[in-house]
Amino acid sequence: MIGCYIHHHGRGHLSRATAIATALDRPVTGLSSLPAPPDWPGEWVQLPADDPDGAALDADAHGRLHWVPLQHPGLRARMARIARWIDERRPAALVVDVSVEVALLARLHGVPVVTVAMPGLRDDAAHELGYAISAAVIGAWPPEASPLRGSPELGSRVRAVGAISRFAPIEAPARGAPRRVVVLGGAGGDTFTADAVARAREEAPEWAWTHLGANGSWTDDPWSALQGASVVVTHAGESAIAEVAAARRAAIVIPQERPHDEQRSTAAVLADERWPAIVVGDWPASGWSALLERAAALDGGAWRVWNDGRGAERAAAVIAAAADRGAAR
Structure with a gap:
């Protein structure tokens, strides 16, 4: 069993996770506060929301994490639900797209973590910690063009698999097509x-x-x-x-x-x-x-070159390898 944690902001994380889950050759469970999409290929765990509900006390743990507000009932219920699922299903790996806190929770339960990297400047303490404890880090961009900024060590850990899309590539239209x-x-x-x-x-x-x-x-x-x-x-x-x-x-x-x-x-x-x-x-x-x-x-x-249609397949291979390494140990 592979778990896939999906951040609820926007819809890009969900569409990418769906493409990867479809490419995996083993059972997969989605975990998110978003509802399951109609084409999700496995089980779904609906998580409690942990959105801001007023003043957040020490939300970043003195700059070490991103979102862990003290005494937040949604955060507590969310993490407890994920922990219960880990205990019940004993996943071979958890794909995290994206949350440093969920990655840490899984790793503290002895579950290998595969983190999906995001573009941008990711040199803060929380990102560096999340990437460091991951068994593998995936970048959904081609090796020729990394939009991830940070330490050279971080960049060297990322497996660039190419763009990940729900749709198979098609031929370009002839130039001069209707406007x-x-x-x-x-x-x-x-x-x-x-x-x-x-x-x-x-x-x-x-x-x-x-x-x-x-x-x-x-x-x-x-x-x-x-x-x-x-x-x-x-x-x-x-x-x-x-x-x-x-x-x-x-x-x-x-x-x-x-x-x-x-x-x-x-x-x-x-x-x-x-x-x-x-x-x-x-x-x-x-x-x-x-x-x-x-x-x-x-x-x-x-x-x-950016999207050759095999990004989800390559990501699934990285995830399966991380899961198999964890099982072998």
Whole structure:
């Protein structure tokens, strides 16, 4: 049995975990305060929420952890539920995407931990501790382009498996395809407001616009829209980039503010000319027609290095190897 802890912020962690769980060749249980997705391939443990409920006392344990507020009933119930599941099911390994505290809890129970690394500057004490106690660390990006910043020792431990997407890669559309743009917002918050998209649409009326996300039309499955686009305007979340890369669509990437400079670190990597993306710092107030034409001229097929469709398979192999090493001991 493999466990998979899934952070509840946004939806990227959940889609990535689902792809990995589907690729694993052994039973898997999801643990999250999110509800189970319809395509989850195994059991599901619904965890109590541990969100802020007022003033948090010493939430970071004097800077050593990220979220352990004293006397927090949700945190206590959540950790107790995970501990009970470990005792009952005796997992061979726990995949953590992401929580340093859950990784420590599992390791203190003698369970091998596989941590999914995140982009950004991860040199704080909590991240370094979480990575150090892990049996393996996975990066969902290609070896050619790491967006993880921190100590060289940390970077050397990460197994870069390539982007992990729910969708199998397809062929890039022929350049000169109909002018269709998809604005791909996320569940974690973005600056892609309805008013901003409306102004962009007025500037570039020759393009057909579709706005997906929390500020547009929400869908759990953007795949058909991505396939119909010639250009995608997206934030720099890992799952969003992975799915744009699977669709082999040229992108305009607008990173959003996230802790540890997560999205800006990914965007800095994507600014390299090898990737079919134009990176802009903020939502442009003008110039959309020219910007979309520039993006449409890029070769979406260049995404094949970022996402070759085997990221989940490679991640599953790393997880299975960590579980087998633990069992052998």
